[in-house]
Amino acid sequence: MSTDTTDPARHRNGNRRRDRGRTPDPERERHLARRRAQRTRALRPWLLLAPALAVLAVLLLWPLLRVVLLSFQDYGLRQIYTGTSNYTGLDNYRTLLGDSALWSTVLPNTVVFAVVCVALTVITGTLVALLLQRLGTVWRVICSTVIMMAWAMPAVTGTYVWIWIFDPLNGIVSGGLDSLGLIEPRETNWFTDRWSFYAIATLNVVHHGFPFVAITVFAGLLTIPRELPEAALMDGANAWQRFWKITVPTIKPVFMVVTILSTIWDFKVFAQIYLMPGGSGSNPDIFNLGVWSYHQSFVKNQYGMGSAIAVLLTLLLLAITVAYIRALFKERDEL
Known part of the structure; x- marks a missing residue:
């Protein structure tokens, strides 16, 4: 009967010791730093614009979407009073x-x-x-x-x-x-x-x-x-x-x-x-x-x-x- 003497914990610890013993690659580190900086620069304007875009989405996009939805309906006073929708497809167009x-x-x-x-x-x-x-x-x-x-x-x-x-x-x-x-x-x-x-x-x-x-x-x-x-x-x-x-x-x-x-x-x-x-x-x-x-x-x-x-x-x-x-x-x- 054979037994596996490999200990997963000892294996991970050995990998960490080998990684610590390696000499860091300056070029690779600079490349990763540049990529992180580029992602940050690309994301920063959208983060700053996010509040304004959210307001515009509520004030502009939703009314526009509502108008488009109404254009596919036979919508009059009856629908306003009852709150129902009467979709007619492309009949209005x-x-x-x-x-x-x-x-x-x-x-x-x-x-x-x-x-x-x-x-x-x-x-x-x-x-x-x-x-x-x-x-x-x-x-x-x-x-x-x-x-x-x-x-x-x-x-x-x-x-x-x-x-x-x-x-x-x-x-x-x-x-x-x-x-x-x-x-x-x-x-x-x-x-x-x-x-x-x-x-x-x-x-x-x-x-x-x-x-x-x-x-x-x-x-x-x-x-x-x-x-x-x-x-x-x-x-x-x-x-x-x-x-x-x-x-x-x-x-x-x-x-x-x-x-x-x-x-x-x-x-x-x-x-x-x-x-x-x-x-x-x-x-x-x-x-x-x-x-x-x-x-x-x-x-x-x-x-x-x-x-x-x-x-x-x-x-x-x-x-x-x-x-x-x-x-x-x-x-x-x-x-």
């Missing part, structure tokens, strides 16, 4: 995409209005930024303060100011054109026609949005080395060539940021449309996606359909933003 008003009125109003507003906002803000760059210190402070007042004005207040300006009977525009004999105020209402309605809304949105673009682009202009435009000027480049060949490529990330933010803001404009005469529902020809979603939800009490419209607007914004960013990165990689 089928009804929405099959509605002729979406394609003939609501979607064109949303897309065309947003594109025009973004273009005019970025162009106007850029021109104002170039003006600020050429002004002296005193006038620069005065102009910056004035344009920031337009940005600080609440959207509701600004909308009512523009309503007063274009009031058919007592507005400045109607009164001025009446004094020139060009219109009859009692026969002219700027808010009933689809095109004049959105022209006023465009003035309102651009007036409220261009200060942000102007200040942001002006801050980008200050980062351009002075030697670049001076060298181009000595080479005979005119103002347009200096702007297009030097300014735009140098601060292209700034233009990307202001364009994306303006696109998001202008596609989901609500107050500037809803508060104008006819915008709250009496004139369906001027609905955009935001106002249409509100009208379906809180006027017709069709919360599922309103949620589907909101999801469609969100998907449209994501598609435009992703396409724009991909185009910019592709252009950068080709340089």
Whole structure:
């Protein structure tokens, strides 16, 4: 009969003594220390952001998820009272995409209005930024303060100011054109026609949005080395060539940021449309996606359909933003 004389405890103790007797590898220790430091550096920002991310998850992600869930339901006053859910699958989306008003009125109003507003906002803000760059210190402070007042004005207040300006009977525009004999105020209402309605809304949105673009682009202009435009000027480049060949490529990330933010803001404009005469529902020809979603939800009490419209607007914004960013990165990689 054979016996195993190996003692596990003695074996472990012997391994520990052999490990203590080995000479440590400095290179391996440095490598392990670097890996620990890298993991700590990678984890530290997320630990610092964790409280803010948790708040955003509660305030943003849960409402977004709730809207998505409602878009798959026939959800109205009955469901609110009873607390029940009536899932209908994709019926809301089928009804929405099959509605002729979406394609003939609501979607064109949303897309065309947003594109025009973004273009005019970025162009106007850029021109104002170039003006600020050429002004002296005193006038620069005065102009910056004035344009920031337009940005600080609440959207509701600004909308009512523009309503007063274009009031058919007592507005400045109607009164001025009446004094020139060009219109009859009692026969002219700027808010009933689809095109004049959105022209006023465009003035309102651009007036409220261009200060942000102007200040942001002006801050980008200050980062351009002075030697670049001076060298181009000595080479005979005119103002347009200096702007297009030097300014735009140098601060292209700034233009990307202001364009994306303006696109998001202008596609989901609500107050500037809803508060104008006819915008709250009496004139369906001027609905955009935001106002249409509100009208379906809180006027017709069709919360599922309103949620589907909101999801469609969100998907449209994501598609435009992703396409724009991909185009910019592709252009950068080709340089």
